[in-house]
Amino acid sequence: VTHTIRVEPIGAEIPCREDQTVLDACLREGVWLPHACTHGTCGTCKAQILDGEVDLGDASPYALLESERDDGAALICVAQPRSDLVVEGEVDVDEGVGVHPVRDFRGRVDSLDEVAPDVRRLVLALDRPMMFNPGQYVLLDVPGGHQRPYSIASTPSNGKVIELHLKRSDNGVATDGWVFSTLDVGHEITLSGPYGRFSFRPLRTQPILLLGSGTGLAPLKSMVRHIDENGGGHHVTLYHGVPTEAGLYDREFFEDLEARSDWFTYRPALSRDDWNGRSGRVPALLAEDYPRAGGHVAYICGSPDMVADTMKALMKARLFPRDIYREDFFDSA
Ligand code: FES
Structure with missing residues (x-):
């Protein structure tokens, strides 16, 4: 009906x-x-x-x-x-942000690699290109009739190849029960997308703060790569918080980009271990680095706790909610 x-x-x-x-x-x-x-x-x-x-x-x-x-x-x-x-409904589309209808896709696992403890990078080759905004996510069909959301880490310039970052959770049907056990290169997956309002705003030209923890890096990486593909033009500082040094996946990628560009700064941080870089949670380091953050635009992605604390740090530094975009990673299991 x-x-x-x-x-x-x-x-x-x-x-x-x-x-x-x-x-x-x-x-x-x-x-x-x-x-x-x-x-x-x-x-x-x-x-x-x-x-x-x-x-x-x-x-x-x-x-x-x-x-x-x-x-x-x-x-x-x-x-x-x-x-x-x-x-x-509140049909509110921000300037410069495209609206891409949700579609169903078939994807083949092109690569699947452990990039950090309990974190895998899944690259899917799709049957046709997906149009999306950097920052948006897809829903993967998981064996057993479930669906799970994952942010896209790749860019819309090649919409036929989708990169996702998955964190294992104990007994999670999608991770423990599938991506970290039986899933393999060559397997077929169905998915739909794009979803979400967490999208890069290309027309906002203020300096950008990208604030991520764990696999919350994925949508921020899409934004960084997208800006790079379009020749810079935005000033970007990326914070990536993880517990231990082994968790800093894609570190080389961001260090290389920092070395060859004049618009990108990479600030990795460890919340648990001491090392030769900075230690502490992203909200605390942010408060240290930006007593005043007004004039920036911020994109936050991580666990609900991390997002809430980072919001607080930014607002204390006088950045208004209209300049802050956020994506809470609900436990995807
Ligand atoms: Fe409907 Fe969250 S999107 S309740």
Whole structure:
């Protein structure tokens, strides 16, 4: 059964099957609505259902309160139509950021390497190019009918090759049960994308702070490479925080880029070990280096704790939320 969704205020009319989420239908038609976790927990995709019936799906009671449900709100990443709908969404696209419809892809594992303890780099060759913005993510289909989000570390200039960084988690169905055990070069994978609002803003010309921990490096690496491919033009400082020196994957890549460019600075940091570089968590080092951060634009990607603490450090240094973009890495297991 297919229903029609009208998205206000733009008036777009979109077909949506009963077994499809409202968000999925919109993204596939190129109507970009805010979203982050895509599984009903963060609340980013909250929208008002002005008319029609929805099944609210697996919306977390914390992300969608009882009173909001009564008022006709829904988390459209999990809500499915039960009739034609009129949805009011926040169709907010930033200047210079492209909107790329979500598509399904088939990919073949081109390489799979352990690049740091418990971190693997997965490179997929896709059946056709994916258009995306540096910073966005894909959903991989995982054996057993699950899907997992992973940020893209490669750039849109070659959309047929997608690089992902995966961190192992104990007993995780996607990592322990698959990418770190049975998955191998040559295997076929299905995926969809691109997703997410964490996108590089090319028209914002202020100096850029890229702040990542662990595999939160992936979308930041895509941004750095994208800027490099376009001849620099932005002043970029990248912080990468990990516990131990062995965790500083892609260090050589960033050191080489720093040596050959006049626009890029690499600041690796160890949160656990002492070494001949800097030790401490990214938020603490940031506070040390930038007592005043106004005039920058910042992109943060890491665990929810790291993101929250880094936000605090930046705001204390007088950087306003409108100049800060963030991506929380929910535990992908
Ligand atoms: Fe997170 Fe829908 S609740 S995107």
